[in-house]
Amino acid sequence: MTEFLPNSAEEVLETIQWAVSEESPLEILGHGSKRGIGQPLQTEHTLDLSRLAGITLYEPEELVLSAKAGTPVAEIVAALREHNQELAFEPMDYGPLLGGEAGRGTLGGLLAANLSGPRRLKAGAARDHVLGVHAVSGRGEGFKSGGRVVKNVTGYDLSKGLAGSWGTLAVATDITMKVLPAAETETTLCIAGLEDAVATEAMATAMGSSAEVSGAAHLPEGVVGRFIDGAFSGGGQTVLRVEGFGPSVAYRIDLLARLLGGYCTIGTLEGDASRRLWREVRDCQPFADGTPAPVWRVSVTPSRGHELVDAYRRAAGANVYYDWQGGLIWMRMEADPEAEILRKMIAHFGGGHATLVRAPLAVRAATPVFEPQSPALAALSARLKEQFDPKGILNPGRMAFT
Template sequence: MTIDFEPENEDEVASIIRAAAERSARLAILGGGTRGFGIAGADAVLSTRRLSGIVTYNPAEMTMSALAGTSVAEIEATLAERPQMLAFEPMDPRALLGSTGEPTIGGVFAANVSGPRRLSAGAARDHLLGIRFVNGEGVAIKSGGRVMKNVTGLDLVKFLAGSHGTLGLLTEVTFKVLPLPPSAATIVLSGLNDAEAAGAMARVMAMPYEVSSAAHLPESVRGRFLGGNLPEGPATVLRLEGLSATVSARAEKLAQACSVAGPVTVLGDEDTRMLWREIRDVKPYADGTDRPIWNVSVAPTTGHQLVAALRLETGVDAFYDWQGGRVWLRMEADPEAGLLRRFIKALGGGHARLVRASASVRAATPVFEPEAPAVAALSQRLREKFDPQGIFNPGLMG
C-alpha cells in the first residue's frame, strides 16, 4: 500500500482535500493503516499518522485531547502514569488482520472500536466529547468540547464516530478517560453449551455483582486462550474489576452463585488481564489466514441461535462477547454474506461487518449490513452534506 499524502497539520489536510474535490479525485482515508478498508476504488491514499501528539491532558477532569494520528500506545502509556485508561478498551487488529502500522486514536473513534467492557462502560462514541474534522470540501469544522453537548441541533460528534471516514477526516479528538481498576478477577463457569451460557450470562448481569464483561468461549476456541490453560470444557467468563477487597468479596459471592450451573474457577489479576486482552483482540482467529471473519451484533439472546442456524448450512466457528450480543464468526471458506444476513433479519435484526477476507472476497462482498431504507436515506443526505463530491473512502460505499 502506497501512502500518497501524509499531512502534518489541519491546514495541509484541508488543502489536500480541496484539491481532490476540485478534480473529483477519490481519497482513501487511513489512520495507522492497520485495517485497510476503503482502499478499493481510490485515486490516492491520505494518512493521518503525522497528525500526532497529545494536545491537552487533565487527569483531574479525566479528559484528554489528541491529534487524530496519535498512536493508541502513546495515549495508553500516558494514561497509565496517572493511572487512568480508555475504558472502552479498543482492540488491536494487527494480529487478526496480519497488518502492520500503529492503531491511532482517530482511527479508533472513526470506526467506533469498542471492546469487552462495552457492557458496563459503553462504546467508544460514548466517551467522545469533541472533534475537529475536515469535510469533503476542505472546510475545517469543530464540534463539541470538554462537556457533552449538541451543536446547532446536530450532534456531529456522534455522526462522525463510527462513520469510517466517509463523512470527514478527523484531525483532533477530545475524550473522557476513567480510572484504571487496581484489581480484577474472572469467574470461569465451565461446561455450558452456547444456549445455556446465554441464559447464565443474562442471569448474572441481573445480579448485584457489577460484572464489567461477560463472554462465552465454546470448546472449539477455549484452548486458544491463556495458552490453553483455561479449565476443561466450554468457558463462560465473567469479569469483575475494582478495589482489591471488593473484587475478592464479589468474586467469592459470584462464584458461589454460579456453582449451581457447573464447575467454577476464579482467575487472578494477571490471568484476567491477559484473557480479556485476548478476547478483545480475537486471538483464536489470529491464525495467519484470510478465512472470512465477521463481527456480528445481535440481541444477546439470539447470538447462539444465529450460530446454530449457520452450522446447519455451512462451516463456521464462533465465540461470544458482550453477554452474547457480539458474535465473532470465522467462516471456513465462503463468507456466506447473503445467508448470514438473511438469518440475522429472521432473528429480529442486527448488524454484520466483514472484518477479514481475501482481496477478491472483499471486492465482491459489502463490508457493512445494508441499511434500512429510512436510515439509508438519512446516511445519503449526510454524505451529500459533508462530502458532496463523494471523494471519501469509496471502498466502503459499495
Template structure:
C-alpha cells in the same frame, strides 16, 4: 497509491480542497491497521493522519484528554496508565486478526468506533467522544463539541463522525473522556456449558448486584487458544469483576457462589484476567494467519447462539461470544456466506453483520457492512452529499452499509 502526510490541519485542508476541485478521490487512513476491512476504496492518493500526532491537552483531574488524530494509541494508553486512567471502551487491536502492521492511531479508533469487551456496560467509543476537529470534503476545517459533557454544542455531529470510517471527513483532533482505571480485577469461569446454557448463565450473572464488566463464552473449539492453553474444561464461560481490591474479592466470591448452580467454577488471578480479556478483545482464536472469512455480528444477547446454531446446519462455522452473547465472532470455513448470515440474522430479529476479513475475491463481491433500511440509506446519502459533495472521501468504503 500515493501516500500524503499533512503536517498541519491547514495542510490537510489544502490537500482536500485541491482534490475536490479536480474531482480526484482520496482514501482516508491513519495507521493502516484495518486495511482490508470494509469495501475497497479506489483512489489515486491516500490522506494519512500519522504526522498529525501528539497529546494537545491532558489534565488527569478533569478526566478528559485532547489529542491529534494521528497520535499512536500506545502513546495515549501509556499516558493514561501513568495516571491511573483508561479508555473505558477498551479498543481492540485489529493487527493480529487482520494480519496488518503499523501503529493504531486514536483518530482511527474513533473513525471506526472501535470498542472491546467493556462495551456492553461502558458504551462504545462514540460514547466517550466529547469533541472533534475535522476537514470535510470541501476542505473546510470544522470543530464540534467541547471538553466537558455539558457542552452539547455540536454533540450530534461528534457522534456522527464516530464510526463514519472517513467518509464524511478527515479527523485531525479528538477530545474524549478518560475515567479511572480499576485497581484490581478477577475473572470467574464456569466449565462445560454449551452455547445456550452459557447464554442463560451470563444473563443470570448480569442480573446479580456484582457489576460484571466482561461476559464471554468460549466454546471448546477456541478455549485452547486462550491463556497459553491453560483454560480449564472443554468450554469456558468467563465473567469479569473490576474495582477496588476488597470489593473485587467480595463480589467475585458472591458471583462464584451463584454460578456454581450452572457448573464447576474456577477463578483467575488479576494477571490471568488481564491477559484473557486482552486476548478476547483482539479475537486471538482467529489471528491464524489465514484469509478465512471472519464476521463480527452484533445482536441481542439471547440471539447470538441461535444464529450460530442455524448456520451450523448449513455451512462450516466456528464462533465465540462476547458482550454477554450479543457480540458473535464467527470464522467461516470456506465461503463468506453473506446472504445466509444476513438472512438468518434478520429472521432472528435483526442485528448488524460486518465482514471483517476475507480473501480479496470475496471482499469484492460482498457488502462488508449490514445493508441499511431504505430510509436510513437515504439519510446517509444526504449526509454524504452535505459533508462531501464531490464524493472524494473514502468513496464506496461503506457502500451497502
C-alpha cells in the same frame, strides 16, 4: 499514486481543498491497521495522517485528553497508565486479526471505526466518550464540534456523528476524549463445561445480579484452547469479569460463585492473567491466525445468539465465540462467507447486523461488507453524505456495495 503526508491540520485542509477542486478522491489512512475492512478502494491518492501525531492536552484531574488524529492509541494508553487512568471502552486492536502488527491503530481510526471492547456492555463505545473534534469535511471546509469539558453538548453533536463513518464524511485532525480512572484490580470467574445455550442463561443471570459484571463472554470448546496459551481445560469456558477495589471485587466474585455454583466447575483468574484474557477476547485472538479465512463480526440479541450459531452451522461450517453476554459473535468461516444466508438468519433470530471483518480481496469486492441499510436509513445516509462530501472525495465506496 500520490501520497500526501501532512504535518498540520492546515495542510490537511489544503490537501482536501485541492482534491475537491480536482475532483480527485482520497483514501484516508492513519497507520492502515484497519485498511482491510470495507470495500476495496480504487483511488489515485492517499492522505496519510501518521505525521499528525502527539498528545496536545492531558488533564488527569479533569479526566480529559486531547491528541492529534494520527496519534497511536498505544501511546495514549501508556500516558493514561502513568496516572492510573484508561479509555474505559477498551478499544479493540484490529491489527493482528488483519495480519498486521499490534499497537498500530490511531486515535482518528478509533473514532472512525467507533471501536469498543468487552466493556461495551457497561461503558459503551468510542462515540460515548468523545467530547470534541476538529475536522475537515469532504467539501474542504474545516469545522469543530464539542469541546474539552464533559458537559458541553448542545444540539446535534457532530463529533459523535463521525463515529463509525469510516472516514467517508470528514477527516478528523484533533480529537478530545473523556478518560476514566482504571480499576484497582480485577478477577474473572470461570465456569467450565457449559453448552452455548446454558452459558447464555448463566451470563444473563450474572448480568442481572448486583455483581456489576464488566465483561461476559463464552468461549466454546472449539476455540477455548487458543486463549492464554491453552491454559483452560475441561471444555468450554464461560468467563465473567469483575473490576474495582480489592475487597469489593472479592465480595462480588463470591456473590457470583454462590449464584452460579449449580452450573459446573468454577475457578478464577486474577490480575494480569485476567487482563490478558480480556485483551485476547477483545482482539479476536483465536482467529488472528495469519490467514485470510473469512471472519464475521455479528451483533444480535444476546439471548438468541446461540440459536443463530446452531442454525448457521446446519448450513455451513463456522468456529465461534461470544462476547457482550452473547450479543457479539465472532465467526470464523470454513469457506467463503455466506452473507445472504447469515443475514437472513440474523433477521429471523431477532435482528442485528453483520460486518465482514476479514476476507480475501476478491471476496470483499463481491460481498456487502457492512450491513445493508433499510431504504429509509439509506436515504438518510445519502443526505448526510451529500452534506459532508457531495463529490465523494473521502474513502469513496468503502461502506457502499454496488
